[in-house]
Amino acid sequence: MDATRWQRLARIYDAVENLGPDLRDRYLDEACAGDPSLRTEIEILLGNQEAADRLFEQPALDVAARAVAESGSANLGEYPAGKSLLHYELLEKVGAGGTGVVYRARDTRLNRQVAIKVLPSILVEDKQTLARFKREAMMMAALDHPGIAGIYGLEQTERDFFLAMEWVEGELLTQFLRKRTLGLDEALRICCEIAEGLETAHAHGILHRDLKPDNIKVTPEGKAKILDLGLAKPMRDRPARAVLPTAPSLLDGISQPGFVLGTPAYMSPEQILGEEVDAGTDIWGFGCVLYECLTGRRAFRGSDFVEVRTAILQADPDWNLVPEDTPEPIRVLMRRCLQKSPHRRLRQMAHARQELAAALDPPGPGERDGGRKYVNVRRAILLALAAALLVLAASVVFLLVSR
Amino acid sequence: MTRTAPEEVTLLLKAWSSGDQAALDRLMPLVYGELHRLARRYMRRERPDHSLQTTDLVHEAYLRLVDAKGIAWQERAQFFAVSATLMRRILVEFARSHGCSKRGGQAQKVKLEEGCSCMSPRDADLVCLDEALETLAAFDPRKAKVVELRFFGGLSVAEAAEVLEVSEDTVLRDWRLAKVWLIREIRSCAT
Numbered sequence: 001m002d003a004t005r006w007q008r009l010a011r012i013y014d015a016v017e018n019l020g021p022d023l024r025d026r027y028l029d030e031a032c033a034g035d036p037s038l039r040t041e042i043e044i045l046l047g048n049q050e051a052a053d054r055l056f057e058q059p060a061l062d063v064a065a066r067a068v069a070e071s072g073s074a075n076l077g078e079y080p081a082g083k084s085l086l087h088y089e090l091l092e093k094v095g096a097g098g099t100g101v102v103y104r105a106r107d108t109r110l111n112r113q114v115a116i117k118v119l120p121s122i123l124v125e126d127k128q129t130l131a132r133f134k135r136e137a138m139m140m141a142a143l144d145h146p147g148i149a150g151i152y153g154l155e156q157t158e159r160d161f162f163l164a165m166e167w168v169e170g171e172l173l174t175q176f177l178r179k180r181t182l183g184l185d186e187a188l189r190i191c192c193e194i195a196e197g198l199e200t201a202h203a204h205g206i207l208h209r210d211l212k213p214d215n216i217k218v219t220p221e222g223k224a225k226i227l228d229l230g231l232a233k234p235m236r237d238r239p240a241r242a243v244l245p246t247a248p249s250l251l252d253g254i255s256q257p258g259f260v261l262g263t264p265a266y267m268s269p270e271q272i273l274g275e276e277v278d279a280g281t282d283i284w285g286f287g288c289v290l291y292e293c294l295t296g297r298r299a300f301r302g303s304d305f306v307e308v309r310t311a312i313l314q315a316d317p318d319w320n321l322v323p324e325d326t327p328e329p330i331r332v333l334m335r336r337c338l339q340k341s342p343h344r345r346l347r348q349m350a351h352a353r354q355e356l357a358a359a360l361d362p363p364g365p366g367e368r369d370g371g372r373k374y375v376n377v378r379r380a381i382l383l384a385l386a387a388a389l390l391v392l393a394a395s396v397v398f399l400l401v402s403r
Numbered sequence: 404m405t406r407t408a409p410e411e412v413t414l415l416l417k418a419w420s421s422g423d424q425a426a427l428d429r430l431m432p433l434v435y436g437e438l439h440r441l442a443r444r445y446m447r448r449e450r451p452d453h454s455l456q457t458t459d460l461v462h463e464a465y466l467r468l469v470d471a472k473g474i475a476w477q478e479r480a481q482f483f484a485v486s487a488t489l490m491r492r493i494l495v496e497f498a499r500s501h502g503c504s505k506r507g508g509q510a511q512k513v514k515l516e517e518g519c520s521c522m523s524p525r526d527a528d529l530v531c532l533d534e535a536l537e538t539l540a541a542f543d544p545r546k547a548k549v550v551e552l553r554f555f556g557g558l559s560v561a562e563a564a565e566v567l568e569v570s571e572d573t574v575l576r577d578w579r580l581a582k583v584w585l586i587r588e589i590r591s592c593a594t
Contacts, residue, residue, distance in 0.1 A: 003542050010543075014576050045583040052582035055589075056550075059557040060494045060529065061434075061468075062461040065441030067498070078443070264414045272414060275423065309414065 113167040147197025173213035187293040192356035193224040199349040211285030212266035280342035287337025295321040420485040437464040465557035487556025498529035535588035546581040
């Protein structure tokens with residue numbers, strides 16, 4: 001529409017919308033004199049008032065939610081305990097997020113516990129979303145490592161689409177750390193296992209992007225397992241997109257008990273700044289976890305997000321809290337993981353794993369003796385050689401003299 | 404039940420507004436989560452008297468998604484504007500993919516009054532509304548913005564006035580005219 005005409009229309013509309021019918025007619029006669037089409041247009045608009053109030057009565061979020069509820073097909077993945085999906089019996093709901101509901105369940109065929117994540121139908125209905133989801137599940141299935149909770153299968157019934165995953169017994173690292181301070185060896189060992197898991201994921205081109213104590217479980221045997229590779233993305237599959245993707249990643253936010261979506265405290269500086277992220281972001285997250293395991297405190301704290309953000313972008317963690325008996329190479333490793341600039345940060349999880357392994361298994365006294373023995377042997381050989389030379393020289397002299 | 408930490412939404416919104424498309428991948432599930440929560444309540448008819456009480460539910464949902472409490476006063480306007488744009492994109496995209504998935508992926512428009520067996524007329528409305536807003540923005544960007552802030556962003560008249568730096572009266576006038584004009588456009592889009 002022509003802007004001038006639109007402004008004229010707006011002025012007249014504003015003036016008449018609250019007038020009674022008589023006054024309104026009289027005003028319109030005058031204001032629209034010579035332009036009957038403008039008058040018609042305004043009258044149509046006035047006739048729309050009721051419909052407009054109805055449609056815009058509630059915000060869009062509500063309109064969309066009602067559409068989901070009314071469509072009847074909406075299956076939100078909520079089931080009571082005891083319900084069976086294929087050969088899985090749901091035992092207990094353990095978490096729910098925007099992209100599905102997670103249950104502890106029993107695989108009745110293999111008679112073992114599994115975690116089942118049921119996806120809500122609105123996310124499954126979209127073909128592209130489903131294709132992307134399957135692709136991601138396959139990628140995760142390729143990650144076979146004791147330090148990473150695995151995926152068993154992708155299942156489909158008439159009504160549901162769900163993932164069967166490894167059920168990890170134990171406690172979230174968050175709870176584990178809340179109960180007590182870890183001993184140095186214990187902290188290093190747990191972190192070494194986490195490092196191994198991450199190293200494997202990275203070797204497959206998969207990033208976690210959301211590593212934090214809430215996404216790590218400690219089993220009753222004391223082994224660490226990484227959960228929620230939910231935000232994992234292939235490392236190079238992140239082109240800058242000008243348009244909205246058709247749907248979210250369905251693996252986003254795979255939930256486990258106590259799962260809370262996103263604490264900014266573990267975001268890397270580049271994540272906060274909205275820059276492209278790579279393996280460095282996971283290495284940062286790992287540095288935060290290492291610090292927390294050693295000190296029992298978060299590396300970056302604040303009472304609200306502004307403070308947390310400022311701490312991440314500008315402050316150093318309190319290095320004084322790191323226990324005194326922490327070996328120097330581990331202190332150095334932690335500093336390298338928590339470099340603000342991704343360019344100056346540690347590049348490979350393998351290096352972290354090696355440092356941790358070395359700190360856990362330092363060269364023992366036996367090996368040092370071995371070294372000393374080696375020196376002694378060399379000395380003995382030299383002595384023997386000298387002695388042999390002496391004997392040889394003596395023999396030569398003896399032979400010459402005796403002639 | 405997973406609760407969204409508002410501070411995370413805030414950080415992601417900032418990341419998204421500064422160009423990080425990946426932040427959107429993380430924001431969408433959060434918005435969908437609230438969508439589900441509301442839908443679930445409606446399906447169970449937990450609160451049958453909907454006019455008053457669902458307003459509270461919706462308000463709560465928006466508070467979880469768009470909580471400006473931790474935001475510096477100077478940044479509030481931009482924050483609201485960004486979140487409204489985001490809600491618009493996510494919800495329109497949702498309506499588009501949800502409504503069309505059973506029809507083989509082709510976007511089809513549905514008559515507003517007749518409805519359709521597989522697509523709620525409201526889905527069609529959101530897609531048509533989005534297109535109509537584009538048209539409106541071409542000749543009256545402020546009115547289009549008012550609708551985006553109020554309808555998609557869930558902002559009050561006062562908040563919208565703050566974002567646009569105009570009086571509340573102006574926002575009210577813009578809102579009233581934009582609504583009736585949009586209804587006309589939606590009707591013609593849907594036939």
